[in-house]
Amino acid sequence: MSGSKPQTGQGPPPFEPSIEHLASLSESIQASLAQYSSASNPAEKASALKAIQATSSKLSLATTPIPRRFNEILLRPYLNVTLRLVFEISLLETIPSNSPITIEEAASKVNTSEEFIFRLIRVLGAFEILEVLYPEEPNFGLISFSHTPTSRFLLSPLAKASFRHHFETMLPAQLGSVPGYYHKYGFKCPEDHKNVPFTFAHGTVDEGFFDILVKDADKLAIFNNAMAVMAVLGLTSLGSMYAFDQLVPNQDGIALVDIGGGKGQMLKAIQAAYPGMRGKLVLEDLKVVLDGGVVVDDDVVKIPYDFFKEVQPIKGSNYFLKSIFHDWPDKACLQILSNIAQAMRGHPLSKLLICELVLPDQYPEPMMAMRDINMLLIGGQERNLFQWNALLTQAGFKILKVHGVGGENSSIIEVVLNE
Numbered sequence: 001m002s003g004s005k006p007q008t009g010q011g012p013p014p015f016e017p018s019i020e021h022l023a024s025l026s027e028s029i030q031a032s033l034a035q036y037s038s039a040s041n042p043a044e045k046a047s048a049l050k051a052i053q054a055t056s057s058k059l060s061l062a063t064t065p066i067p068r069r070f071n072e073i074l075l076r077p078y079l080n081v082t083l084r085l086v087f088e089i090s091l092l093e094t095i096p097s098n099s100p101i102t103i104e105e106a107a108s109k110v111n112t113s114e115e116f117i118f119r120l121i122r123v124l125g126a127f128e129i130l131e132v133l134y135p136e137e138p139n140f141g142l143i144s145f146s147h148t149p150t151s152r153f154l155l156s157p158l159a160k161a162s163f164r165h166h167f168e169t170m171l172p173a174q175l176g177s178v179p180g181y182y183h184k185y186g187f188k189c190p191e192d193h194k195n196v197p198f199t200f201a202h203g204t205v206d207e208g209f210f211d212i213l214v215k216d217a218d219k220l221a222i223f224n225n226a227m228a229v230m231a232v233l234g235l236t237s238l239g240s241m242y243a244f245d246q247l248v249p250n251q252d253g254i255a256l257v258d259i260g261g262g263k264g265q266m267l268k269a270i271q272a273a274y275p276g277m278r279g280k281l282v283l284e285d286l287k288v289v290l291d292g293g294v295v296v297d298d299d300v301v302k303i304p305y306d307f308f309k310e311v312q313p314i315k316g317s318n319y320f321l322k323s324i325f326h327d328w329p330d331k332a333c334l335q336i337l338s339n340i341a342q343a344m345r346g347h348p349l350s351k352l353l354i355c356e357l358v359l360p361d362q363y364p365e366p367m368m369a370m371r372d373i374n375m376l377l378i379g380g381q382e383r384n385l386f387q388w389n390a391l392l393t394q395a396g397f398k399i400l401k402v403h404g405v406g407g408e409n410s411s412i413i414e415v416v417l418n419e
């Protein structure tokens, strides 16, 4: 028989990562462990732990054969599907806080079959999200499971609200827009915020993410709840990240305007961190959002405001924008910045405080890079320092300082007009 020989018996080449590479990663981990054990304060401990985590991820990747890596990439979404089902049947809520529960007991509490629960908790056990204890003799009903710190966190309102937002609003639209949107409009970053993958997935035209959200009370509530609780992440450090009490109030005694401040979660946190802060605080957002209820007290002035349509009504104050610019393409950001700049012109003490993720210019961690792909759906983006500089310079501002850079949460970029 002619033609090429069948490739039987020829597996892939042996997977043999170099000893030198593994040894050097292992030495780095040992060095970080030593730093962790001798750390004299929580910041040093956190930084050593971060280094251990980053290097052990590298070690894990270096020792994972490619087919297994490929399978991990392919199958990873099913962890989210498992969690989605677990949330839907409130399975985590059945687990006592300090003791295990058997599958038999849990199945009767959530009114489903033992085998169904078994299939869900087997995944969560394998990912160490739950601690699963298997009996010696195979028996679905007798398998028991208990909480881990991660599953306890998943019970928090923060986790639930963000999970719903990602699963019910973002992911379906991501799947519904790829690849249709890009084939139609080109494989490039969306430039028009009224024509983004999210718009396409909803079968509408000339509507941005927020235009679509405000028409759907349920999705808007999920989003605002997710924002309100997500803001809590890293808030303790945010409170001390910037000296809000040093801000100089404007001629009307207003010290800080939170533009697009949602329910006012950040202003509340700032007030708690700086009880002696001089001047009044203002919360601005779309009318529909403010009408949906806020978390701040009556001493905070609430002003419905659309940052695209109007020049900032409070002149010469300080302006705080958290997680706003990452929602929009550069062109839209320039419009928002122009509306703020007009209120700052001629007021040399007036400052813009941008509270956002600042990606490292090089080698970001996987989760940081993925957060940017999340924003691609709505035409926004997570920016690195180079990109922030370019955007702000183009808008006529200059960066004075970046506070809290290098963390996993937002930094504060302190900005003034370049006049």
Ligand SMILES: C[S@@+](CC[C@H](N)C(=O)[O-])C[C@H]1O[C@@H](n2cnc3c(N)ncnc32)[C@H](O)[C@@H]1O
Pocket (backbone or CB within 6 Å): 210, 227, 228, 231, 259, 260, 261, 262, 263, 265, 266, 284, 285, 286, 289, 305, 306, 307, 308, 321, 322, 323, 324, 327
């Ligand atoms: C990602 S959320 C951030 C909320 C809040 N700053 C925080 O960090 O928790 C974006 C906010 O921008 C608001 N927003 C969207 N479009 C707006 C517009 N045209 N004018 C004013 N606010 C707007 C939304 O209602 C939402 O509260």
